[in-house]
Amino acid sequence: MASAGVASVGVASAASGGVTAGGRRRRVARAVAGLGVSVAAAGAVTLAYGALYERSAYTLRRVSIPVLPAGSRPLRVLHMSDLHVTARQRDKLAWLSELARLVPDLVVLTGDVLSAEDARGPLLAALEPLYSFPGVFVPGNNDYFVPTLTSPHRYLRRSDEAEPTGAPLDWAGLAKDLAAASGWTELTNTRAVLAAGGCRIDVRGVDDARLRRDRPDLVAGPPEPGTQLALGLSHTPEPRVLDAFTADGVGLILSGHTHGGQIRLPGIGALVSNCGLDRSRVRGLSRHVTAAAASWLHVSPGLGTSPFAPVRLGCRPEATLLCLTAVPA
Ligand SMILES: [Fe+2]
Known part of the structure:
Protein backbone atom coordinates (compact mmCIF):
# COMPACT_ATOMS: atom_id res chain seq x y z
CA MET A 1 0.00 0.00 0.00
CA ALA A 2 2.78 2.32 0.93
CA SER A 3 4.54 1.95 -2.38
CA ALA A 4 1.27 2.44 -4.25
CA GLY A 5 0.70 5.60 -2.20
CA VAL A 6 4.09 6.97 -3.13
CA ALA A 7 3.45 6.21 -6.79
CA SER A 8 0.13 7.95 -6.53
CA VAL A 9 1.65 11.02 -4.94
CA GLY A 10 4.36 11.11 -7.60
CA VAL A 11 1.85 11.07 -10.41
CA ALA A 12 -0.26 13.70 -8.69
CA SER A 13 2.81 15.93 -8.19
CA ALA A 14 3.83 15.79 -11.84
CA ALA A 15 0.29 16.46 -12.94
CA SER A 16 -0.01 19.47 -10.65
CA GLY A 17 3.17 21.02 -12.11
CA GLY A 18 1.93 20.30 -15.63
CA VAL A 19 5.43 19.34 -16.88
CA THR A 20 7.70 16.32 -16.53
CA ALA A 21 11.46 16.68 -16.21
CA GLY A 22 11.78 15.90 -19.93
CA GLY A 23 9.17 18.52 -20.72
CA ARG A 24 11.03 21.12 -18.72
CA ARG A 25 14.23 20.41 -20.64
CA ARG A 26 12.38 20.80 -23.94
CA ARG A 27 10.89 24.13 -22.80
CA VAL A 28 14.30 25.40 -21.72
CA ALA A 29 15.81 24.27 -25.03
CA ARG A 30 13.05 26.05 -26.96
CA ALA A 31 13.56 29.22 -24.88
CA VAL A 32 17.31 29.17 -25.46
CA ALA A 33 16.79 28.59 -29.18
CA GLY A 34 14.27 31.42 -29.28
CA LEU A 35 16.69 33.73 -27.48
CA GLY A 36 19.43 32.80 -29.93
CA VAL A 37 17.17 33.60 -32.86
CA SER A 38 16.21 36.93 -31.25
CA VAL A 39 19.85 37.87 -30.64
CA ALA A 40 20.79 36.88 -34.18
CA ALA A 41 17.86 38.87 -35.57
CA ALA A 42 18.79 41.92 -33.47
CA GLY A 43 22.40 41.60 -34.65
CA ALA A 44 21.31 41.36 -38.26
CA VAL A 45 19.09 44.43 -37.90
CA THR A 46 21.90 46.37 -36.21
CA LEU A 47 24.39 45.43 -38.92
CA ALA A 48 21.89 46.34 -41.61
CA TYR A 49 21.41 49.74 -39.96
CA GLY A 50 25.17 50.26 -39.85
CA ALA A 51 25.70 49.13 -43.43
CA LEU A 52 22.68 50.66 -45.13
CA TYR A 53 22.18 53.88 -43.14
CA GLU A 54 24.92 54.97 -40.75
CA ARG A 55 27.77 54.23 -43.14
CA SER A 56 26.53 57.00 -45.42
CA ALA A 57 25.03 59.34 -42.81
CA TYR A 58 27.65 62.00 -43.52
CA THR A 59 27.92 64.48 -40.69
CA LEU A 60 29.64 67.80 -40.13
CA ARG A 61 30.93 68.36 -36.62
CA ARG A 62 32.30 71.61 -35.26
CA VAL A 63 35.11 71.75 -32.72
CA SER A 64 36.70 74.77 -31.06
CA ILE A 65 40.40 74.67 -30.16
CA PRO A 66 42.17 77.46 -28.23
CA VAL A 67 45.56 77.24 -29.90
CA LEU A 68 46.28 80.64 -31.50
CA PRO A 69 48.21 83.46 -29.84
CA ALA A 70 46.17 85.79 -27.64
CA GLY A 71 44.43 88.43 -29.69
CA SER A 72 44.29 86.36 -32.89
CA ARG A 73 41.12 86.21 -34.91
CA PRO A 74 39.57 82.73 -35.31
CA LEU A 75 40.81 80.45 -38.09
CA ARG A 76 38.46 77.95 -39.72
CA VAL A 77 40.10 74.65 -40.69
CA LEU A 78 38.16 71.98 -42.56
CA HIS A 79 39.57 68.59 -41.58
CA MET A 80 38.75 65.62 -43.82
CA SER A 81 40.24 62.15 -43.64
CA ASP A 82 39.82 58.54 -44.73
CA LEU A 83 37.54 59.25 -47.65
CA HIS A 84 38.14 55.76 -49.13
CA VAL A 85 36.38 56.90 -52.27
CA THR A 86 35.23 54.56 -54.99
CA ALA A 87 33.85 55.89 -58.26
CA ARG A 88 30.32 54.68 -57.50
CA GLN A 89 29.97 56.63 -54.23
CA ARG A 90 28.10 59.54 -55.80
CA ASP A 91 26.35 60.55 -52.56
CA LYS A 92 29.68 60.92 -50.79
CA LEU A 93 31.21 62.86 -53.68
CA ALA A 94 28.21 65.22 -53.79
CA TRP A 95 28.43 65.76 -50.03
CA LEU A 96 32.14 66.59 -50.31
CA SER A 97 31.40 69.22 -52.95
CA GLU A 98 28.92 70.91 -50.61
CA LEU A 99 31.59 71.47 -47.96
CA ALA A 100 32.84 74.52 -49.85
CA ARG A 101 29.82 76.36 -48.47
CA LEU A 102 31.63 76.46 -45.13
CA VAL A 103 34.20 78.86 -46.64
CA PRO A 104 37.12 77.49 -44.60
CA ASP A 105 40.39 79.37 -44.27
CA LEU A 106 42.33 76.13 -44.74
CA VAL A 107 41.51 72.62 -45.96
CA VAL A 108 43.38 69.64 -44.46
CA LEU A 109 43.22 66.13 -45.87
CA THR A 110 44.91 63.46 -43.74
CA GLY A 111 45.06 60.50 -46.08
CA ASP A 112 43.33 57.28 -47.15
CA VAL A 113 41.84 59.18 -50.05
CA LEU A 114 41.02 56.54 -52.65
CA SER A 115 40.06 52.87 -52.59
CA ALA A 116 40.34 52.41 -56.35
CA GLU A 117 42.31 54.04 -59.16
CA ASP A 118 39.20 54.77 -61.22
CA ALA A 119 37.92 57.05 -58.44
CA ARG A 120 40.69 59.62 -59.00
CA GLY A 121 38.84 61.63 -61.66
CA PRO A 122 35.48 61.72 -59.82
CA LEU A 123 37.21 62.69 -56.56
CA LEU A 124 39.23 65.51 -58.11
CA ALA A 125 36.02 66.84 -59.68
CA ALA A 126 34.10 66.57 -56.40
CA LEU A 127 36.75 68.52 -54.48
CA GLU A 128 36.94 71.25 -57.11
CA PRO A 129 34.73 73.75 -55.17
CA LEU A 130 37.24 73.55 -52.30
CA TYR A 131 40.18 74.49 -54.50
CA SER A 132 39.37 78.17 -53.83
CA PHE A 133 40.91 77.76 -50.39
CA PRO A 134 44.47 76.94 -49.30
CA GLY A 135 45.04 73.31 -48.47
CA VAL A 136 47.56 70.72 -47.30
CA PHE A 137 47.52 66.93 -47.43
CA VAL A 138 49.44 63.76 -46.56
CA PRO A 139 49.00 60.12 -47.62
CA GLY A 140 47.59 57.29 -45.54
CA ASN A 141 48.49 53.62 -45.49
CA ASN A 142 45.62 52.81 -47.83
CA ASP A 143 46.85 55.29 -50.44
CA TYR A 144 49.63 52.92 -51.44
CA PHE A 145 47.74 49.66 -51.88
CA VAL A 146 44.31 48.54 -53.05
CA PRO A 147 42.32 47.38 -50.00
CA THR A 148 42.11 43.65 -49.39
CA LEU A 149 39.97 41.48 -47.15
CA THR A 150 41.24 41.48 -43.57
CA SER A 151 40.18 38.82 -41.09
CA PRO A 152 38.31 40.14 -38.02
CA HIS A 153 40.92 38.44 -35.84
CA ARG A 154 43.74 40.34 -37.47
CA TYR A 155 41.76 43.58 -37.26
CA LEU A 156 40.95 43.17 -33.58
CA ARG A 157 44.44 42.34 -32.47
CA ARG A 158 46.73 45.32 -32.28
CA SER A 159 49.43 45.03 -34.90
CA ASP A 160 52.28 47.31 -35.82
CA GLU A 161 53.45 45.20 -38.70
CA ALA A 162 53.00 46.60 -42.13
CA GLU A 163 51.47 43.78 -44.10
CA PRO A 164 50.04 45.29 -47.29
CA THR A 165 48.98 42.65 -49.75
CA GLY A 166 46.87 44.57 -52.28
CA ALA A 167 47.96 45.77 -55.69
CA PRO A 168 49.83 49.09 -55.67
CA LEU A 169 47.89 52.37 -55.81
CA ASP A 170 49.52 55.34 -57.53
CA TRP A 171 49.76 57.81 -54.65
CA ALA A 172 52.45 59.85 -56.41
CA GLY A 173 50.15 60.29 -59.40
CA LEU A 174 47.19 61.29 -57.25
CA ALA A 175 49.27 63.72 -55.19
CA LYS A 176 50.64 65.33 -58.34
CA ASP A 177 47.18 65.69 -59.89
CA LEU A 178 45.62 66.97 -56.66
CA ALA A 179 48.38 69.54 -56.12
CA ALA A 180 48.15 70.70 -59.74
CA ALA A 181 44.37 71.03 -59.67
CA SER A 182 44.03 72.61 -56.24
CA GLY A 183 47.27 74.41 -55.51
CA TRP A 184 47.34 72.53 -52.21
CA THR A 185 50.66 71.52 -50.66
CA GLU A 186 51.65 67.90 -50.18
CA LEU A 187 53.43 67.47 -46.85
CA THR A 188 54.89 63.98 -47.15
CA ASN A 189 57.92 64.12 -44.86
CA THR A 190 58.30 67.81 -45.57
CA ARG A 191 57.36 71.20 -44.12
CA ALA A 192 56.46 74.66 -45.38
CA VAL A 193 55.08 78.02 -44.34
CA LEU A 194 51.78 79.21 -45.77
CA ALA A 195 49.34 82.03 -45.25
CA ALA A 196 45.68 81.28 -44.51
CA GLY A 197 42.98 83.49 -43.05
CA GLY A 198 45.46 86.23 -42.22
CA CYS A 199 47.61 83.77 -40.27
CA ARG A 200 51.12 82.55 -41.08
CA ILE A 201 51.25 78.83 -40.39
CA ASP A 202 54.19 76.46 -40.01
CA VAL A 203 52.85 73.25 -41.60
CA ARG A 204 54.67 69.94 -41.49
CA GLY A 205 53.69 66.38 -42.23
CA VAL A 206 54.97 62.84 -42.33
CA ASP A 207 54.42 59.87 -44.59
CA ASP A 208 52.33 57.11 -43.11
CA ALA A 209 53.48 55.81 -39.75
CA ARG A 210 51.47 52.57 -40.00
CA LEU A 211 53.70 51.60 -42.91
CA ARG A 212 56.72 52.98 -41.05
CA ARG A 213 57.37 55.50 -43.81
CA ASP A 214 57.26 58.42 -41.39
CA ARG A 215 60.38 60.55 -41.05
CA PRO A 216 59.77 63.07 -38.28
CA ASP A 217 63.48 63.81 -38.35
CA LEU A 218 63.10 65.39 -41.80
CA VAL A 219 60.60 67.94 -40.49
CA ALA A 220 62.05 68.44 -37.02
CA GLY A 221 62.78 71.77 -35.45
CA PRO A 222 60.98 74.62 -33.76
CA PRO A 223 58.24 76.58 -35.54
CA GLU A 224 59.43 79.05 -38.15
CA PRO A 225 59.86 82.55 -36.66
CA GLY A 226 56.93 84.83 -37.37
CA THR A 227 54.33 82.06 -37.59
CA GLN A 228 51.25 82.12 -35.38
CA LEU A 229 50.53 78.40 -35.54
CA ALA A 230 52.52 75.19 -35.98
CA LEU A 231 50.37 72.46 -37.53
CA GLY A 232 51.47 68.82 -37.84
CA LEU A 233 49.86 66.16 -40.04
CA SER A 234 50.21 62.40 -39.67
CA HIS A 235 47.64 60.02 -41.11
CA THR A 236 48.26 57.42 -38.40
CA PRO A 237 48.42 58.99 -34.92
CA GLU A 238 51.33 56.86 -33.75
CA PRO A 239 52.59 58.10 -30.38
CA ARG A 240 56.20 58.31 -31.62
CA VAL A 241 55.12 60.88 -34.24
CA LEU A 242 52.90 62.76 -31.80
CA ASP A 243 55.79 62.89 -29.33
CA ALA A 244 58.18 64.24 -31.96
CA PHE A 245 55.76 66.93 -33.14
CA THR A 246 54.92 67.95 -29.59
CA ALA A 247 58.59 68.16 -28.58
CA ASP A 248 59.19 70.53 -31.51
CA GLY A 249 56.46 72.92 -30.39
CA VAL A 250 53.71 71.89 -32.80
CA GLY A 251 50.52 73.25 -31.25
CA LEU A 252 47.96 71.19 -33.18
CA ILE A 253 48.29 67.72 -34.72
CA LEU A 254 45.69 66.40 -37.16
CA SER A 255 45.30 62.69 -37.89
CA GLY A 256 42.86 60.08 -39.14
CA HIS A 257 43.31 56.35 -39.75
CA THR A 258 41.32 55.08 -36.76
CA HIS A 259 37.86 55.62 -38.28
CA GLY A 260 36.95 56.50 -34.70
CA GLY A 261 36.88 52.76 -34.05
CA GLN A 262 34.24 52.43 -36.82
CA ILE A 263 32.17 50.19 -34.52
CA ARG A 264 31.61 51.71 -31.10
CA LEU A 265 29.67 49.94 -28.37
CA PRO A 266 27.64 51.69 -25.65
CA GLY A 267 29.67 52.01 -22.47
CA ILE A 268 32.79 50.69 -24.19
CA GLY A 269 33.47 52.94 -27.15
CA ALA A 270 35.96 51.85 -29.78
CA LEU A 271 37.15 48.26 -29.65
CA VAL A 272 40.48 49.04 -31.30
CA SER A 273 42.54 52.05 -32.33
CA ASN A 274 44.39 50.15 -35.06
CA CYS A 275 47.61 51.86 -33.97
CA GLY A 276 49.54 52.66 -30.81
CA LEU A 277 47.13 55.35 -29.66
CA ASP A 278 44.95 54.48 -26.68
CA ARG A 279 41.32 53.68 -27.50
CA SER A 280 40.00 56.64 -25.53
CA HIS A 288 48.84 64.94 -26.15
CA VAL A 289 51.08 65.42 -23.16
CA THR A 290 54.76 64.55 -22.87
CA ALA A 291 57.15 65.17 -20.00
CA ALA A 292 58.22 68.48 -21.51
CA ALA A 293 55.33 69.81 -23.57
CA ALA A 294 51.73 69.37 -24.69
CA SER A 295 49.82 69.79 -27.90
CA TRP A 296 46.29 69.42 -29.20
CA LEU A 297 45.42 66.29 -31.16
CA HIS A 298 42.38 66.01 -33.39
CA VAL A 299 41.69 62.54 -34.79
CA SER A 300 39.08 62.52 -37.53
CA PRO A 301 36.78 59.47 -37.60
CA GLY A 302 36.87 59.84 -41.35
CA LEU A 303 34.25 59.66 -44.04
CA GLY A 304 34.65 56.14 -45.37
CA THR A 305 35.32 52.51 -44.69
CA SER A 306 37.21 49.72 -46.35
CA PRO A 307 35.13 48.20 -49.16
CA PHE A 308 35.44 44.93 -47.24
CA ALA A 309 34.03 46.33 -43.98
CA PRO A 310 31.21 48.62 -45.17
CA VAL A 311 29.59 49.26 -41.82
CA ARG A 312 29.68 51.92 -39.12
CA LEU A 313 28.00 51.69 -35.74
CA GLY A 314 27.91 54.51 -33.21
CA CYS A 315 30.44 56.37 -35.31
CA ARG A 316 29.01 58.36 -38.19
CA PRO A 317 31.24 59.34 -41.10
CA GLU A 318 32.37 62.87 -40.45
CA ALA A 319 34.15 65.96 -41.68
CA THR A 320 35.10 68.44 -39.00
CA LEU A 321 35.19 72.22 -39.03
CA LEU A 322 37.85 73.17 -36.53
CA CYS A 323 37.47 76.70 -35.21
CA LEU A 324 40.92 77.68 -33.97
CA THR A 325 40.69 80.45 -31.41
CA ALA A 326 43.09 82.48 -29.33
CA VAL A 327 44.25 81.06 -26.04
CA PRO A 328 42.64 82.86 -23.10
CA ALA A 329 44.64 85.92 -22.11
FE1 LIG B 1 41.25 54.66 -43.42
Whole structure:
Protein backbone atom coordinates (compact mmCIF):
# COMPACT_ATOMS: atom_id res chain seq x y z
CA MET A 1 0.00 0.00 0.00
CA ALA A 2 2.78 2.32 0.93
CA SER A 3 4.54 1.95 -2.38
CA ALA A 4 1.27 2.44 -4.25
CA GLY A 5 0.70 5.60 -2.20
CA VAL A 6 4.09 6.97 -3.13
CA ALA A 7 3.45 6.21 -6.79
CA SER A 8 0.13 7.95 -6.53
CA VAL A 9 1.65 11.02 -4.94
CA GLY A 10 4.36 11.11 -7.60
CA VAL A 11 1.85 11.07 -10.41
CA ALA A 12 -0.26 13.70 -8.69
CA SER A 13 2.81 15.93 -8.19
CA ALA A 14 3.83 15.79 -11.84
CA ALA A 15 0.29 16.46 -12.94
CA SER A 16 -0.01 19.47 -10.65
CA GLY A 17 3.17 21.02 -12.11
CA GLY A 18 1.93 20.30 -15.63
CA VAL A 19 5.43 19.34 -16.88
CA THR A 20 7.70 16.32 -16.53
CA ALA A 21 11.46 16.68 -16.21
CA GLY A 22 11.78 15.90 -19.93
CA GLY A 23 9.17 18.52 -20.72
CA ARG A 24 11.03 21.12 -18.72
CA ARG A 25 14.23 20.41 -20.64
CA ARG A 26 12.38 20.80 -23.94
CA ARG A 27 10.89 24.13 -22.80
CA VAL A 28 14.30 25.40 -21.72
CA ALA A 29 15.81 24.27 -25.03
CA ARG A 30 13.05 26.05 -26.96
CA ALA A 31 13.56 29.22 -24.88
CA VAL A 32 17.31 29.17 -25.46
CA ALA A 33 16.79 28.59 -29.18
CA GLY A 34 14.27 31.42 -29.28
CA LEU A 35 16.69 33.73 -27.48
CA GLY A 36 19.43 32.80 -29.93
CA VAL A 37 17.17 33.60 -32.86
CA SER A 38 16.21 36.93 -31.25
CA VAL A 39 19.85 37.87 -30.64
CA ALA A 40 20.79 36.88 -34.18
CA ALA A 41 17.86 38.87 -35.57
CA ALA A 42 18.79 41.92 -33.47
CA GLY A 43 22.40 41.60 -34.65
CA ALA A 44 21.31 41.36 -38.26
CA VAL A 45 19.09 44.43 -37.90
CA THR A 46 21.90 46.37 -36.21
CA LEU A 47 24.39 45.43 -38.92
CA ALA A 48 21.89 46.34 -41.61
CA TYR A 49 21.41 49.74 -39.96
CA GLY A 50 25.17 50.26 -39.85
CA ALA A 51 25.70 49.13 -43.43
CA LEU A 52 22.68 50.66 -45.13
CA TYR A 53 22.18 53.88 -43.14
CA GLU A 54 24.92 54.97 -40.75
CA ARG A 55 27.77 54.23 -43.14
CA SER A 56 26.53 57.00 -45.42
CA ALA A 57 25.03 59.34 -42.81
CA TYR A 58 27.65 62.00 -43.52
CA THR A 59 27.92 64.48 -40.69
CA LEU A 60 29.64 67.80 -40.13
CA ARG A 61 30.93 68.36 -36.62
CA ARG A 62 32.30 71.61 -35.26
CA VAL A 63 35.11 71.75 -32.72
CA SER A 64 36.70 74.77 -31.06
CA ILE A 65 40.40 74.67 -30.16
CA PRO A 66 42.17 77.46 -28.23
CA VAL A 67 45.56 77.24 -29.90
CA LEU A 68 46.28 80.64 -31.50
CA PRO A 69 48.21 83.46 -29.84
CA ALA A 70 46.17 85.79 -27.64
CA GLY A 71 44.43 88.43 -29.69
CA SER A 72 44.29 86.36 -32.89
CA ARG A 73 41.12 86.21 -34.91
CA PRO A 74 39.57 82.73 -35.31
CA LEU A 75 40.81 80.45 -38.09
CA ARG A 76 38.46 77.95 -39.72
CA VAL A 77 40.10 74.65 -40.69
CA LEU A 78 38.16 71.98 -42.56
CA HIS A 79 39.57 68.59 -41.58
CA MET A 80 38.75 65.62 -43.82
CA SER A 81 40.24 62.15 -43.64
CA ASP A 82 39.82 58.54 -44.73
CA LEU A 83 37.54 59.25 -47.65
CA HIS A 84 38.14 55.76 -49.13
CA VAL A 85 36.38 56.90 -52.27
CA THR A 86 35.23 54.56 -54.99
CA ALA A 87 33.85 55.89 -58.26
CA ARG A 88 30.32 54.68 -57.50
CA GLN A 89 29.97 56.63 -54.23
CA ARG A 90 28.10 59.54 -55.80
CA ASP A 91 26.35 60.55 -52.56
CA LYS A 92 29.68 60.92 -50.79
CA LEU A 93 31.21 62.86 -53.68
CA ALA A 94 28.21 65.22 -53.79
CA TRP A 95 28.43 65.76 -50.03
CA LEU A 96 32.14 66.59 -50.31
CA SER A 97 31.40 69.22 -52.95
CA GLU A 98 28.92 70.91 -50.61
CA LEU A 99 31.59 71.47 -47.96
CA ALA A 100 32.84 74.52 -49.85
CA ARG A 101 29.82 76.36 -48.47
CA LEU A 102 31.63 76.46 -45.13
CA VAL A 103 34.20 78.86 -46.64
CA PRO A 104 37.12 77.49 -44.60
CA ASP A 105 40.39 79.37 -44.27
CA LEU A 106 42.33 76.13 -44.74
CA VAL A 107 41.51 72.62 -45.96
CA VAL A 108 43.38 69.64 -44.46
CA LEU A 109 43.22 66.13 -45.87
CA THR A 110 44.91 63.46 -43.74
CA GLY A 111 45.06 60.50 -46.08
CA ASP A 112 43.33 57.28 -47.15
CA VAL A 113 41.84 59.18 -50.05
CA LEU A 114 41.02 56.54 -52.65
CA SER A 115 40.06 52.87 -52.59
CA ALA A 116 40.34 52.41 -56.35
CA GLU A 117 42.31 54.04 -59.16
CA ASP A 118 39.20 54.77 -61.22
CA ALA A 119 37.92 57.05 -58.44
CA ARG A 120 40.69 59.62 -59.00
CA GLY A 121 38.84 61.63 -61.66
CA PRO A 122 35.48 61.72 -59.82
CA LEU A 123 37.21 62.69 -56.56
CA LEU A 124 39.23 65.51 -58.11
CA ALA A 125 36.02 66.84 -59.68
CA ALA A 126 34.10 66.57 -56.40
CA LEU A 127 36.75 68.52 -54.48
CA GLU A 128 36.94 71.25 -57.11
CA PRO A 129 34.73 73.75 -55.17
CA LEU A 130 37.24 73.55 -52.30
CA TYR A 131 40.18 74.49 -54.50
CA SER A 132 39.37 78.17 -53.83
CA PHE A 133 40.91 77.76 -50.39
CA PRO A 134 44.47 76.94 -49.30
CA GLY A 135 45.04 73.31 -48.47
CA VAL A 136 47.56 70.72 -47.30
CA PHE A 137 47.52 66.93 -47.43
CA VAL A 138 49.44 63.76 -46.56
CA PRO A 139 49.00 60.12 -47.62
CA GLY A 140 47.59 57.29 -45.54
CA ASN A 141 48.49 53.62 -45.49
CA ASN A 142 45.62 52.81 -47.83
CA ASP A 143 46.85 55.29 -50.44
CA TYR A 144 49.63 52.92 -51.44
CA PHE A 145 47.74 49.66 -51.88
CA VAL A 146 44.31 48.54 -53.05
CA PRO A 147 42.32 47.38 -50.00
CA THR A 148 42.11 43.65 -49.39
CA LEU A 149 39.97 41.48 -47.15
CA THR A 150 41.24 41.48 -43.57
CA SER A 151 40.18 38.82 -41.09
CA PRO A 152 38.31 40.14 -38.02
CA HIS A 153 40.92 38.44 -35.84
CA ARG A 154 43.74 40.34 -37.47
CA TYR A 155 41.76 43.58 -37.26
CA LEU A 156 40.95 43.17 -33.58
CA ARG A 157 44.44 42.34 -32.47
CA ARG A 158 46.73 45.32 -32.28
CA SER A 159 49.43 45.03 -34.90
CA ASP A 160 52.28 47.31 -35.82
CA GLU A 161 53.45 45.20 -38.70
CA ALA A 162 53.00 46.60 -42.13
CA GLU A 163 51.47 43.78 -44.10
CA PRO A 164 50.04 45.29 -47.29
CA THR A 165 48.98 42.65 -49.75
CA GLY A 166 46.87 44.57 -52.28
CA ALA A 167 47.96 45.77 -55.69
CA PRO A 168 49.83 49.09 -55.67
CA LEU A 169 47.89 52.37 -55.81
CA ASP A 170 49.52 55.34 -57.53
CA TRP A 171 49.76 57.81 -54.65
CA ALA A 172 52.45 59.85 -56.41
CA GLY A 173 50.15 60.29 -59.40
CA LEU A 174 47.19 61.29 -57.25
CA ALA A 175 49.27 63.72 -55.19
CA LYS A 176 50.64 65.33 -58.34
CA ASP A 177 47.18 65.69 -59.89
CA LEU A 178 45.62 66.97 -56.66
CA ALA A 179 48.38 69.54 -56.12
CA ALA A 180 48.15 70.70 -59.74
CA ALA A 181 44.37 71.03 -59.67
CA SER A 182 44.03 72.61 -56.24
CA GLY A 183 47.27 74.41 -55.51
CA TRP A 184 47.34 72.53 -52.21
CA THR A 185 50.66 71.52 -50.66
CA GLU A 186 51.65 67.90 -50.18
CA LEU A 187 53.43 67.47 -46.85
CA THR A 188 54.89 63.98 -47.15
CA ASN A 189 57.92 64.12 -44.86
CA THR A 190 58.30 67.81 -45.57
CA ARG A 191 57.36 71.20 -44.12
CA ALA A 192 56.46 74.66 -45.38
CA VAL A 193 55.08 78.02 -44.34
CA LEU A 194 51.78 79.21 -45.77
CA ALA A 195 49.34 82.03 -45.25
CA ALA A 196 45.68 81.28 -44.51
CA GLY A 197 42.98 83.49 -43.05
CA GLY A 198 45.46 86.23 -42.22
CA CYS A 199 47.61 83.77 -40.27
CA ARG A 200 51.12 82.55 -41.08
CA ILE A 201 51.25 78.83 -40.39
CA ASP A 202 54.19 76.46 -40.01
CA VAL A 203 52.85 73.25 -41.60
CA ARG A 204 54.67 69.94 -41.49
CA GLY A 205 53.69 66.38 -42.23
CA VAL A 206 54.97 62.84 -42.33
CA ASP A 207 54.42 59.87 -44.59
CA ASP A 208 52.33 57.11 -43.11
CA ALA A 209 53.48 55.81 -39.75
CA ARG A 210 51.47 52.57 -40.00
CA LEU A 211 53.70 51.60 -42.91
CA ARG A 212 56.72 52.98 -41.05
CA ARG A 213 57.37 55.50 -43.81
CA ASP A 214 57.26 58.42 -41.39
CA ARG A 215 60.38 60.55 -41.05
CA PRO A 216 59.77 63.07 -38.28
CA ASP A 217 63.48 63.81 -38.35
CA LEU A 218 63.10 65.39 -41.80
CA VAL A 219 60.60 67.94 -40.49
CA ALA A 220 62.05 68.44 -37.02
CA GLY A 221 62.78 71.77 -35.45
CA PRO A 222 60.98 74.62 -33.76
CA PRO A 223 58.24 76.58 -35.54
CA GLU A 224 59.43 79.05 -38.15
CA PRO A 225 59.86 82.55 -36.66
CA GLY A 226 56.93 84.83 -37.37
CA THR A 227 54.33 82.06 -37.59
CA GLN A 228 51.25 82.12 -35.38
CA LEU A 229 50.53 78.40 -35.54
CA ALA A 230 52.52 75.19 -35.98
CA LEU A 231 50.37 72.46 -37.53
CA GLY A 232 51.47 68.82 -37.84
CA LEU A 233 49.86 66.16 -40.04
CA SER A 234 50.21 62.40 -39.67
CA HIS A 235 47.64 60.02 -41.11
CA THR A 236 48.26 57.42 -38.40
CA PRO A 237 48.42 58.99 -34.92
CA GLU A 238 51.33 56.86 -33.75
CA PRO A 239 52.59 58.10 -30.38
CA ARG A 240 56.20 58.31 -31.62
CA VAL A 241 55.12 60.88 -34.24
CA LEU A 242 52.90 62.76 -31.80
CA ASP A 243 55.79 62.89 -29.33
CA ALA A 244 58.18 64.24 -31.96
CA PHE A 245 55.76 66.93 -33.14
CA THR A 246 54.92 67.95 -29.59
CA ALA A 247 58.59 68.16 -28.58
CA ASP A 248 59.19 70.53 -31.51
CA GLY A 249 56.46 72.92 -30.39
CA VAL A 250 53.71 71.89 -32.80
CA GLY A 251 50.52 73.25 -31.25
CA LEU A 252 47.96 71.19 -33.18
CA ILE A 253 48.29 67.72 -34.72
CA LEU A 254 45.69 66.40 -37.16
CA SER A 255 45.30 62.69 -37.89
CA GLY A 256 42.86 60.08 -39.14
CA HIS A 257 43.31 56.35 -39.75
CA THR A 258 41.32 55.08 -36.76
CA HIS A 259 37.86 55.62 -38.28
CA GLY A 260 36.95 56.50 -34.70
CA GLY A 261 36.88 52.76 -34.05
CA GLN A 262 34.24 52.43 -36.82
CA ILE A 263 32.17 50.19 -34.52
CA ARG A 264 31.61 51.71 -31.10
CA LEU A 265 29.67 49.94 -28.37
CA PRO A 266 27.64 51.69 -25.65
CA GLY A 267 29.67 52.01 -22.47
CA ILE A 268 32.79 50.69 -24.19
CA GLY A 269 33.47 52.94 -27.15
CA ALA A 270 35.96 51.85 -29.78
CA LEU A 271 37.15 48.26 -29.65
CA VAL A 272 40.48 49.04 -31.30
CA SER A 273 42.54 52.05 -32.33
CA ASN A 274 44.39 50.15 -35.06
CA CYS A 275 47.61 51.86 -33.97
CA GLY A 276 49.54 52.66 -30.81
CA LEU A 277 47.13 55.35 -29.66
CA ASP A 278 44.95 54.48 -26.68
CA ARG A 279 41.32 53.68 -27.50
CA SER A 280 40.00 56.64 -25.53
CA ARG A 281 41.50 59.07 -28.06
CA VAL A 282 40.60 57.41 -31.37
CA ARG A 283 38.05 60.10 -32.20
CA GLY A 284 37.90 63.83 -31.66
CA LEU A 285 39.95 66.28 -29.66
CA SER A 286 42.39 65.44 -26.89
CA ARG A 287 45.59 66.69 -25.35
CA HIS A 288 48.84 64.94 -26.15
CA VAL A 289 51.08 65.42 -23.16
CA THR A 290 54.76 64.55 -22.87
CA ALA A 291 57.15 65.17 -20.00
CA ALA A 292 58.22 68.48 -21.51
CA ALA A 293 55.33 69.81 -23.57
CA ALA A 294 51.73 69.37 -24.69
CA SER A 295 49.82 69.79 -27.90
CA TRP A 296 46.29 69.42 -29.20
CA LEU A 297 45.42 66.29 -31.16
CA HIS A 298 42.38 66.01 -33.39
CA VAL A 299 41.69 62.54 -34.79
CA SER A 300 39.08 62.52 -37.53
CA PRO A 301 36.78 59.47 -37.60
CA GLY A 302 36.87 59.84 -41.35
CA LEU A 303 34.25 59.66 -44.04
CA GLY A 304 34.65 56.14 -45.37
CA THR A 305 35.32 52.51 -44.69
CA SER A 306 37.21 49.72 -46.35
CA PRO A 307 35.13 48.20 -49.16
CA PHE A 308 35.44 44.93 -47.24
CA ALA A 309 34.03 46.33 -43.98
CA PRO A 310 31.21 48.62 -45.17
CA VAL A 311 29.59 49.26 -41.82
CA ARG A 312 29.68 51.92 -39.12
CA LEU A 313 28.00 51.69 -35.74
CA GLY A 314 27.91 54.51 -33.21
CA CYS A 315 30.44 56.37 -35.31
CA ARG A 316 29.01 58.36 -38.19
CA PRO A 317 31.24 59.34 -41.10
CA GLU A 318 32.37 62.87 -40.45
CA ALA A 319 34.15 65.96 -41.68
CA THR A 320 35.10 68.44 -39.00
CA LEU A 321 35.19 72.22 -39.03
CA LEU A 322 37.85 73.17 -36.53
CA CYS A 323 37.47 76.70 -35.21
CA LEU A 324 40.92 77.68 -33.97
CA THR A 325 40.69 80.45 -31.41
CA ALA A 326 43.09 82.48 -29.33
CA VAL A 327 44.25 81.06 -26.04
CA PRO A 328 42.64 82.86 -23.10
CA ALA A 329 44.64 85.92 -22.11
FE1 LIG B 1 41.25 54.66 -43.42
